[in-house]
Amino acid sequence: MKTFNANANVMDMFETGNVLKICAPMVRYSKLAFRSLVRKYNCDLCYTPMIVAADFMRSEKARDSEFTTCKGDRPLIVQFAANDAQTLADAASVVAPFSDGVDLNCGCPQRWAMSSGYGACLINKPELVKDMVRTVRDQVDEPNYSVSIKIRIHDDIRKTVDLCQKAESAGVSWITVHGRTAQERHQPVHYDGIKTIKDCVNIPVIANGDIKYLKDVETIHKLTGVDGVMSARGLLANPAMFSGFEDTPLHGDNLPFIMSLQWTAVAFFLYVEMGILLILCIPFISPKRWTRIFNCRLWSYVSRFWNKVFLTMIIILIVLFFDAVREVRKYSTKNAGTDAKLQPNMYDHLHMKLFRAQRNLYISGFAVFLWLVMKRVITMISQLASMSDTTAALQATADGANQASKKCMEDNERLKQALMEGSSDKATAEGMQLLREEVKKLKDGLKASDETLAKSHSEADVMKKQMEGLTREYDRLLREHQELQNRESTEDKKSA
Numbered sequence: 001m002k003t004f005n006a007n008a009n010v011m012d013m014f015e016t017g018n019v020l021k022i023c024a025p026m027v028r029y030s031k032l033a034f035r036s037l038v039r040k041y042n043c044d045l046c047y048t049p050m051i052v053a054a055d056f057m058r059s060e061k062a063r064d065s066e067f068t069t070c071k072g073d074r075p076l077i078v079q080f081a082a083n084d085a086q087t088l089a090d091a092a093s094v095v096a097p098f099s100d101g102v103d104l105n106c107g108c109p110q111r112w113a114m115s116s117g118y119g120a121c122l123i124n125k126p127e128l129v130k131d132m133v134r135t136v137r138d139q140v141d142e143p144n145y146s147v148s149i150k151i152r153i154h155d156d157i158r159k160t161v162d163l164c165q166k167a168e169s170a171g172v173s174w175i176t177v178h179g180r181t182a183q184e185r186h187q188p189v190h191y192d193g194i195k196t197i198k199d200c201v202n203i204p205v206i207a208n209g210d211i212k213y214l215k216d217v218e219t220i221h222k223l224t225g226v227d228g229v230m231s232a233r234g235l236l237a238n239p240a241m242f243s244g245f246e247d248t249p250l251h252g253d254n255l256p257f258i259m260s261l262q263w264t265a266v267a268f269f270l271y272v273e274m275g276i277l278l279i280l281c282i283p284f285i286s287p288k289r290w291t292r293i294f295n296c297r298l299w300s301y302v303s304r305f306w307n308k309v310f311l312t313m314i315i316i317l318i319v320l321f322f323d324a325v326r327e328v329r330k331y332s333t334k335n336a337g338t339d340a341k342l343q344p345n346m347y348d349h350l351h352m353k354l355f356r357a358q359r360n361l362y363i364s365g366f367a368v369f370l371w372l373v374m375k376r377v378i379t380m381i382s383q384l385a386s387m388s389d390t391t392a393a394l395q396a397t398a399d400g401a402n403q404a405s406k407k408c409m410e411d412n413e414r415l416k417q418a419l420m421e422g423s424s425d426k427a428t429a430e431g432m433q434l435l436r437e438e439v440k441k442l443k444d445g446l447k448a449s450d451e452t453l454a455k456s457h458s459e460a461d462v463m464k465k466q467m468e469g470l471t472r473e474y475d476r477l478l479r480e481h482q483e484l485q486n487r488e489s490t491e492d493k494k495s496a
């Protein structure tokens with residue numbers, strides 16, 4: 001094997017006073033390629049994935065496949081899982097020329113590891129840990145070569161403090177504390193426990209757990225006073241995390257940003273609704289004017305989709321409302337409160353989340369309410385407008401009829417008065433004039449009738465006289481006829 005001894009003294013790095021940014025040991029991930037990548041982005045120190053020391057020592061194949069490095073891969077810490085001091089020390093001797101230290105895994109909570117005496121079960125064996133640290137120290141000649149441990153905490157933090165102090169007394173270089181117990185998985189990290197440990201030892205302490213952004217480095221440092229921070233999933237999500245790049249691909253923790261965009265949109269919608277309602281309620285815009293607005297081309301085009309838009313919006317808002325209810329319930333649970341008590345900064349965090357969820361609840365609730373009110377108001381304005389149109393038309397007709405009848409009555413009255421009193425005002429004079437003309441017409445008619453009657457009378461007299469003449473003539477003729485008949489009968493008698 002070729003050696004790459006760059007003589008990096010990690011302990012000197014702690015002396016600079018800067019908070020060290022460290023890439024956590026990660027099985028299958030923190031291999032050479034990944035380490036090279038994160039080193040480009042401000043990562044100060046890298047760990048290899050956990051290697052089982054016994055396997056490493058047993059097989060060359062295991063050594064070749066489990067541990068690969070290169071010249072630029074420094075400073076580098078090789079992490080081992082071990083349950084006996086000598087095997088660990090032997091493995092450390094093998095990797096020492098290619099690395100800057102070894103780390104003993106006392107935090108792996110997996111069942112297979114615990115049952116083999118590796119990982120987190122070691123936090124309950126402080127004497128063994130002490131022995132392992134001391135054996136490595138004694139066996140590896142390089143004085144700057146570090147021996148560190150990575151632990152989880154106990155339910156009773158005093159036990160963890162005891163473990164750390166024992167490891168310190170054995171010559172451990174630093175301690176990395178993953179602030180969760182062996183039973184915890186995604187629960188909030190107990191930074192207060194890390195702080196307690198830091199306060200009780202005189203060696204560097206590294207905090208681990210939920211460090212996902214560059215800003216967390218400073219926050220956790222302030223909170224615990226640690227000398228370095230270690231990130232695993234944060235770096236997996238964003239290998240450039242320690243350099244402050246936040247433009248990571250879509251990932252769990254980016255979701256709140258998208259969520260806040262969504263809630264910003266809902267809040268904006270709420271303000272639009274309030275604006276529209278205010279305009280609708282402006283008193284000097286009459287329903288008639290609204291009808292004119294509603295009858296305009298644009299509105300009639302939009303109104304075709306109005307019902308669909310209304311339904312879609314109501315569904316979206318109701319879904320968001322129930323989502324907000326779910327969030328409020330989530331952050332109001334008893335468990336959340338308990339977690340918060342265990343961890344002071346978590347308390348504020350949870351309160352902030354609860355506050356946001358409640359704010360979202362109010363926003364979506366009001367948005368739904370105002371949307372319904374707006375729909376109702378628009379419908380009522382339309383109805384009012386069409387009713388007032390009808391009323392105005394009826395009113396106009398009634399007014400016309402009233403005026404006509406009023407005029408007639410007035411005329412009648414005037415005529416009556418003119419007839420009765422002969423009043424001299426203009427209307428009466430007109431009435432009188434009309435009457436005079438009417439009387440004149442009647443007189444003329446009467447005169448014409450008289451004349452016709454007189455003419456008829458004289459004609460009747462003439463006819464009467466003619467009739468009398470004719471009657472006399474008829475009587476004479478009748479008499480003559482009688483005489484002739486008498487004469488003829490006498491002659492007949494004679495001749496007979």
Ligand SMILES: Cc1cc2nc3c(=O)[nH]c(=O)nc-3n(C[C@H](O)[C@H](O)[C@H](O)COP(=O)(O)O)c2cc1C
Pocket residue numbers: 024025026027028029049050079105107108150178208209210211230231232233234
């Ligand atoms: C994929 C993966 C592999 C891990 N492998 C190891 C390991 O080999 N050794 C170890 O001590 N911890 C290992 N861990 C635990 C992490 O080092 C770290 O302690 C834990 O994930 C909490 O840190 P985080 O919140 O930054 O992820 C692993 C974690 C992950 C996610």
